Amino acid sequence: MPEFNAPINDFQFLLNDWLKISEHYQSLGLQELDGELVQEILNQGGKFAEQVLAPLNREGDEQGCTLKDGSVSTPDGFAEAYADYIANGWNAMLGSADYDGQDLPYTCAVPVHEMLNSANLSWRLTTMLTESAVLALTKHGSEELKNAYLSKLISGEWTGTMNLTEPHAGTDLSLLNTKAEPQADGSYRITGNKIFITGGDQDWTSNIIHLVLARLPDAPPGVKGISLFLVPKLLLDDNGEPGQPNNVSVGSIEKKMGIKASPTCVMNYDDAIGYLVGEENKGLACMFTMMNDARFQVGLQGLGVAEASFQGALKYARERLQSRAPQGVQQPQDKADALMHQPDVRRMLLTQKALTEGCRALSMLYAQQMDIEKYAQGDDAKRANQVLAFLTPICKGFMTDMGLEVSNIGIQVYGGHGYIREWGMEQLMRDARIAMLYEGTNGIQALDLIGRKLTRDGGQMLDATYQVFSELVQKISTDDDKQRAHAILDDWFQTSRDILQFSPEDAAGAAVDYMHYSAYSLLGVLWLSMADSAQHTDNTLIAAGKRSTCTFYLHRLLPRRDAHKITMFDGVQDLLSPADAEFDYL
Missing domain, CATH: 1.10.540.10 (Acyl-CoA dehydrogenase/oxidase, N-terminal domain)
Known part of the structure; x- marks a missing residue:
């Protein structure tokens, strides 16, 4: 590893x-x-x-x-x-x-x-x-509920889970059918099965607190009839400590491609005692508080894996001797030059570095906006909330796509050794792959971005995000960099405004391209901003590295946005016109 x-x-x-x-x-x-x-x-x-x-x-x-x-x-x-x-x-x-x-x-x-x-x-x-x-x-x-459970969840004495998905439902929560029966004492009896439950059981803590989506007997159909319940693994005694077991059990542990050390459980609720969180039939709104936080955290998973893969690839490229560099002998004392001197290997390493550090800047800008939403008041907090709403699907979707790309490159730098388990690079790719699926697949993130965050509110979230990035651009001290950043940001903003006129089917067809177009554009602004700030840092390696990586990003990676932009405006007919039977050849 x-x-x-x-x-x-x-x-x-x-x-x-x-x-x-x-x-x-x-x-x-x-x-x-x-x-x-x-x-x-x-x-x-x-x-x-x-x-x-x-x-x-x-x-x-x-x-x-x-x-x-x-x-x-x-x-x-x-x-x-x-x-x-x-x-x-x-x-x-x-x-x-x-x-x-x-x-x-x-x-x-x-x-x-x-x-x-x-x-x-x-x-x-x-x-x-x-x-x-x-x-x-x-x-x-x-x-x-807060007095009974929050302190021990915050301290970590107990852990928490999120129970949404059912075997037949997947992403479509309107189909879930776990039942909640109200009791005379104000509690509820929860019955149903949930799958893909991270940490559904473990040997770390004395209790596990499950947050479970379920339906009341008279609930309206669809997502408007979902309620959220707190269901402890162990019921609390009169002293607030874990006591009698609740009717909650683990059916099995999923056998997975990656994250094998995380217990992903099938959970069975058989007349288990639960307590309502929020209002009846308003559970999905409550759960989205949890889901939106988790979506950003999953984006950080893609980023974390990318960093680990880049570190491994860089170390290997510096140590592995392989052939002579095409620009001439670089290590005459050795029988061959290190991989680091091969232009194509440098292309791969710089791609890893540019995507990883660009996404890290995006995550820290997101964290800054979370601080403002948490501590500020009035218009500042409102704008931060709008920016976070807009950036959440980009952080989750693009940063996890990026995590897979970077970990895939890491295997490539190692060559055949990257395919061998003992080096650890293939584990990073296997672990990264799930992040594109859970907490809403990246296709769902793209649809959320273009359908809810861009068009539903008429572009208000877009405007708020544009303002925040414009403020970054205004702080750039070099005229050329400032003009380049302005051009990138204004192109993204105007293109986004144009998409507001798309039909629902054209927007759905353009969703993934728009998410990537947005991410590459915004990372371009972030790289120019970072390169400018790096001029004033005391760390000379950071200063030089940010500038050279910014140059690489603008030349080699930013052009990807142009292909996405072209595809966005081509319409959806090439996707919808083939008949279902035309997919077959047998």
Whole structure:
């Protein structure tokens, strides 16, 4: 397995030189926070990822999870790593101080979460869903439920899950049929089956809190008749501690292509006791609080895997001697030159670097907007909410597509050794592949972007996003870079406005192309902004690397947006005109 090294220097540049994090915190009234404190958080988070989680990654993939006598066991060392994690307060970073959380800004937590994904994606998944469950319960739970469950979810003493999907339903939640029967004491009896439940059971904690979508007996059909329920694995006793088992069981553990060390469970609810979260028949809106957070977190999974793959490929390319470089002998003392000197290998490495660091900048800009939504008031908070809504499907969809591309390149750099398990590169690609599927497939993300986020509100979210990126452009100090960034951003904005006139079928046909066109455009603006900020950093390697990688991105990767743009405006007839029978040849 390639050794993981936390990219602290890049985070330091993004936070201090690019986002001006101390000024950001001061503007939000967070007087106790500054760049120095964030740096210490990053250093300690990076150390945990490097020294505790990364060494468990390959063995976890080999060992997997087991189900015996109704209980799940995770790979050796996973439970101990979790105990270390919660003992040091990492699980509580974003939780409300009212329930013993640290209430830290997202710009502190997001870098740590990326590093956890790089080090051990399977391990990170259970903690990720717990954080999303905390968010949903904080926003929608009754005071009684929050008082009973939030503190221990925030501390990590208990974990949380998200139960949406059923075997027959998939993405279409209107088809779900898990039932909820109201009881005289105000509780509900939940009966049904859920699949693909991350962390549905594990050997880490004394209790697991399931958030489950179900239907009441008189619920209207479709998504308007879905309610959300909290269903604990163990019911709480009079002291608020886990007591009698609830009627919740694990049917099986899914056998998967990747993330094998994460227990993905089939869950059975057989007259289990649950408690309503939010209002009756309003459960999908409550669950979307959890889902939208999880969608960004899944984007971070793609980014984390990309970073790990790039690090492995770069190290191998520097060490592996293979032929002589076409530009002339580079290492005369050796029998061959390192792969690093081959132009095509450099193309692959620069593609990995440009996509990974560009998406990291996007994730940190997203985190900055989450801080503003959380701590600011009035128009600033409203605009941040609109920007986050618009960027969420791009972060989830493009960053996971990118994670697969970068991990695929990592295998290619290794050649035949990339295909062999002991090197660890193929595991990264297998692990990355799921991120394009769960929390809504990337096709669903694209439809959400073009159908809901762009057209449904008449472009208000688009306008807010354009304003935020325009502010980045205005800060660029070099005229040429500023003009180039303006041209990229204005082309994206005008093209997006033109798409508002598309018919529903043309928009659906253009959705994936629009998502990628948007991502490549916005990353172009981010790269020009970063390259400008890098001129003023004290780190000379960062300064030179950002400029050269920006040049590569503009020359080699930004042109991809043009192909997507052409396809968007070609219409949908080539997709709809072939008859169903024309797909066959047998």
